[in-house]
Every structure is written in C-alpha cells, then in structure tokens.
Amino acid sequence: FAILLQGAAGGDRSLREAAYALAAGEGLVEAQLDVVDDDLAKAGLLALLGKSNAALALARNLDSSAGWLLVAEVAALEGDIDAEADALDKLGSAGAVDAQTLALLVGLDRRRGRLDDAASRAADLIERFGASPERVQLLLEVAGGGAGAAKTAPVLRALVESDAAPTPFRERVLDVWEAAAHLSGAVADVRAARLRRCRFKDEDE
Numbered sequence: 001f002a003i004l005l006q007g008a009a010g011g012d013r014s015l016r017e018a019a020y021a022l023a024a025g026e027g028l029v030e031a032q033l034d035v036v037d038d039d040l041a042k043a044g045l046l047a048l049l050g051k052s053n054a055a056l057a058l059a060r061n062l063d064s065s066a067g068w069l070l071v072a073e074v075a076a077l078e079g080d081i082d083a084e085a086d087a088l089d090k091l092g093s094a095g096a097v098d099a100q101t102l103a104l105l106v107g108l109d110r111r112r113g114r115l116d117d118a119a120s121r122a123a124d125l126i127e128r129f130g131a132s133p134e135r136v137q138l139l140l141e142v143a144g145g146g147a148g149a150a151k152t153a154p155v156l157r158a159l160v161e162s163d164a165a166p167t168p169f170r171e172r173v174l175d176v177w178e179a180a181a182h183l184s185g186a187v188a189d190v191r192a193a194r195l196r197r198c199r200f201k202d203e204d205e
Helices: 001-007 013-026 028-037 039-048 053-060 065-077 081-092 099-109 115-129 133-143 149-161 166-184 187-204
Strands: none
Touching: 028 039, 039 053, 039 065, 053 065, 065 081, 065 099, 081 099, 099 115, 099 133, 115 133, 115 149, 133 149, 133 166, 149 166, 149 187
C-alpha cells in the first residue's frame, strides 16, 4: 500500500485507484482517507471513523442532495435533532424527498414527539413508494397508538383489502386499521375491519 500511496501522491490516478481498492478490500478505513478523491466518500469515511464534526463540515460544504442526506444521517446518529432537521429541510427545498428522506423525516418527527406528523409521513411513504415490510413496520410503530388516524386509516384499509400487507404484519395491520377507523369516526371501516377479521379466522381454520 505504501508504494501505491507514493505513486498516488505523485499524481498517478491509476495508482491512486489501485491504492483505494486495496485499502477498501482490506477494510483499512484510515488508509482509504489518504487516497480517496471524492469528498462525499471522504465524509462518509470520516463518519465511520467517528469523526462526526469533520464529516458534517465536509458534507455541508458539498451543498448537494447526497451531502445533506449524509448530514441528516450523521446528525441523527449523534442525536443532534436541530442539525438533522436543518439538513432534511435542505433536502425538501431541493425537491429531494425520496423514500429514504421520508423515512428519516418520520424518525425525526418521532424524536420530536410529533406523532401525528410521523404517522402521516409514514402513510405517505407507503402511498408513494410501496408497502415494503420495513415501511409497513414503520407505519405500525408510529400509528399503533392512534396517531394520525384520519390519514393512516385509508392507507391501512388499502393494505388489507389489496392483500399488500406482508404476512407477518397482516393481523397487526388489521388491528391498527380498526383502531384508526374508530378514532377517526369511520364507522363503515370499523365494520369492514371486523368482517375482514372474521374472514381471516375462517381462513385460518
């Protein structure tokens, strides 16, 4: 590695790439820092090394969607809610609200105690990007206590009626749907949920 590093220092890009590949293959994070020429990658490596302040400073200077996403993730790990919120606001203003960003926003709302907002975002996450097991589990976690019932009830109903709910969560989705329907005053949904539960029991028997 030292030989490759010397060549890289002399401006030989192929040697730099070879040195980086060797360091990455051996899991030498500190060594990767010496040869990586991508600032986003460097910020990520700094975060891995626990050098959060340096990672945040470098990522902020990039002023890009990927950079702000990294800032949000590192800030969340550090428990810095204000920095995380600022980064996610930057992502939102840049129109970069993808599935990963929405999931981060759900987590931020939970830590701030804004459970209705968290539940609404979790429902929106499923509506926009699909019902993966991770997204369904997230919705159940934030909506299980009745938060955002008016927003979550229709999404939960759609999961049940389309059989889109992952099998391990099927009964829990039904329970949370019924509770959300009751809280939001959707009497027809409450009846529909109870009827669906009876059908599930018949199928299981």
